Amino acid sequence: MRALFPYLLVAPAVTYLLSITLYPGIYAIYQSFFLVRFNEWIPVGTDNYVELFADTEFWGALLNTLIIGGIALAVECLLALVLAYFAYRDPFIRGWRIVFLMPMLFMPSAVAFLWKLAFNDGRVISDLLMRLGLISQNIDFLGSVPLARLTLIVADVWQWTPFLFIIFVAALQGQDQEIEEAARLDGARWPQIFWNISLPMMRPVIAVAVILRGIDITTMFTNVYIMTNGTPGGTTETISYFIYRQGFRTFNFGYASAAAVIMLIITVVSAQLIVKRAFRSGRA
Amino acid sequence: MxxxxxxxxxxxxxxxxxxxxxxxxxxxxxxxxxxxxxxxxxxxxxxxxxxxxxxxxAWHALWSDWPIGAYLRNSVLAVAGSVVIDLILAIPAAYSLTRYEYRGREDIGFYILSTRMMAPAIVAIPIFFLFRNLGLLDSVWALMLVYAAINLSVVTWILRSYMMDIPKELEDAARTDGASDLRILWEIIIPVTLPGIITAAVIAAIFAINEFLFTLLIASTANAYTMSVALANFTGGSDGIIYNAIALVSFLAFLPIFILVVLIQKNLSRGLTMGAVKG
Structure with missing residues (x-):
């Protein structure tokens, strides 16, 4: 009984989580071998997978997710690092932090509408660029592949750079100041100190923060749903949106489940490879 | 200079x-x-x-044209309920993961963490069918259960981080006085971990308020629409998207979150990294 006690304490949480990961995972795998028409399930073997691997929309969605997510993540990381470096020893750091974190506190659906209005429906960005003399006529941001992707990236960067900023500031404030001080006394200049001392010391924290942000960015759905619906020509459709569209727009549940299973495999593999290590070293 | x-x-x-x-x-x-x-x-x-x-x-339209009161109520109920469920499950779990040595402990902890990586879209269809079969579609209860599930990993790991900081001597003293494990949890661990519990609750609440995909699938009327998803339905047919109502609701949801976050500002970075960074 005594030996079982710790298991009993953790069991309810684990059971609850299994019911929303293991059960749906098995359900999705099972469903992916069927053609689902309303309440009728017709077994089709591996047809869904064969079709999926030949589906350019599926590969396109994977690629879009990587392009949009990759660029947004890189920009956010760079911006947050620069901002954190300038802010962390500033006397007004509390003020900066409060202002910078505000975009993060809006609902993502609200932020999506803000940028949808600014870029598309209200043409504000076009108008501002015209006033600056940078362009001569209205831009249709949904009419070009890079521009449509850009609107998604801007919305994500605006909302989520603060997430990384706050974590990086905490990491910089928490680091051993004496090492930096010693380097400075030895005549090192600040870019050298930042590059050779601060950055390497922050690496475990950067890893954890980037992984957490990376998880959310590769599952991007809300912004696509509200801002672009995948236009033009599916080039802004993310993998999450692809699964949603196959499942709940065309009611092709078996096919959508096959795509979900592929995503599940990618998730499990990357979780094992990357995340376990980062969270171990992150606590060192 | x-x-x-x-x-x-x-x-x-x-x-x-x-x-x-x-x-x-x-x-x-x-x-x-x-x-x-x-x-x-x-x-x-x-x-x-x-x-x-x-x-x-927009303010008048919100109250006359839309059941904004119902949206608010649904958001508050689902979010508050989910946070309560999370704390009830996560406090004992975090206690077990930090204060005991046993086989499989690390793996259990990592399993809990790994659920944070599960994309909502992967489980969306099975969860939709599950709630349909349970007759829980378009209900606040379903949202509460889903939000709790989404945040359970985050809450458990934040609490785990705070509980690891508690010196073992504190418990040992109580244990030699003959206190049971559950009493130690209730009378020592929980009060000492309170800042962590509040941080975890606030962060879980924010994620829950923001949740979009599951709510979109589960809710279909004012019975369960939350503010986050109701926004996407502020359209007036031929008039298109009603942006001024959307903007007002956005700020309506922003204000309480902003106040909560300012209150936990000191613990924010630790909460956002699930305890990996001690801010």
Whole structure:
């Protein structure tokens, strides 16, 4: 009984989580071998997978997710690092932090509408660029592949750079100041100190923060749903949106489940490879 | 060296960079607020209107045309309920993961963490069918259960981080006095971990308020629409998207979150990294 006690304490949480990961995972795998028409399930073997691997929309969605997510993540990381470096020893750091974190506190659906209005429906960005003399006529941001992707990236960067900023500031404030001080006394200049001392010391924290942000960015759905619906020509459709569209727009549940299973495999593999290590070293 | 910090980095550059980003944060927000406080005729126009007429049209429309009260109630109920479920499950779990040595402990902890990586889209269809079969579609209860599930990993790991900081001696003293494990949890661990519990609760609440995909699938009427998803339905048919109502609701949801976050500011970075960074 005594030996079982710790298991009993953790069991309810684990059971609850299994019911929303293991059960749906098995359900999705099972469903992916069927053609689902309303309440009728017709077994089709591996047809869904064969079709999926030949589906350019599926590969396109994977690629879009990587392009949009990759660029947004890189920009956010760079911006947050620069901002954190300038802010962390500033006397007004509390003020900066409060202002910078505000975009993060809006609902993502609200932020999506803000940028949808600014870029598309209200043409504000076009108008501002015209006033600056940078362009001569209205831009249709949904009419070009890079521009449509850009609107998604801007919305994500605006909302989520603060997430990384706050974590990086905490990491910089928490680091051993004496090492930096010693380097400075030895005549090192600040870019050298930042590059050779601060950055390497922050690496475990950067890893954890980037992984957490990376998880959310590769599952991007809300912004696509509200801002672009995948236009033009599916080039802004993310993998999450692809699964949603196959499942709940065309009611092709078996096919959508096959795509979900592929995503599940990618998730499990990357979780094992990357995340376990980062969270171990992150606590060192 | 006036205008320079001790590091030789110029103050001018620093305030240029920080000031610019502050504008990038604030200007779109203030513009969006102005959208919420202007009449609909001044939103989608051939030329953008930068100095709009002040109007509370959107505010009145929210109460007369939309069941905004129901949306608010659904959000509050689902979010608060989910946070309570999370704490009830996560406090004993975190206690077990930090204060006992046993086989499989690390793997259990990592399993809990790994559920944070599960994309909502992967489990969306099975969860949809599950709630349909349970007859729970379009209900706040379903949202509560889903939000709790989404945040359970985050809450458990934040609490785990705070509980690891508690010195073992504190418990040992109580144990020699003959206190049971559950009493130690209740009378020592929980009070000492309170800042962590509050941080975890606030962060879980924010994620829950923001949740979109599951709510979109589960909710279909004012019975379960939350603010986050109701936004996407503020359309007036031929009039298109009702942006001023959307903007007002956005700020309505922003305010309480902002207050909560300012309260836990010191613990925010630790909470956001699930305990990996001690801010």
């Amino acid at each position: 006036a205008g320079r910090t001790t590091r030789g980095e110029s103050l001018w550059l620093r305030y240029m960079v920080l000031g610019s980003w502050a504008l990038v944060c604030l200007v779109p927000m203030l513009w969006f607020l102005s959208i919420g406080l202007r009449p609909r005729t001044e939103i989608i126009t051939p030329q953008p209107v930068y100095w709009p007429t002040f109007s509370l049209d």
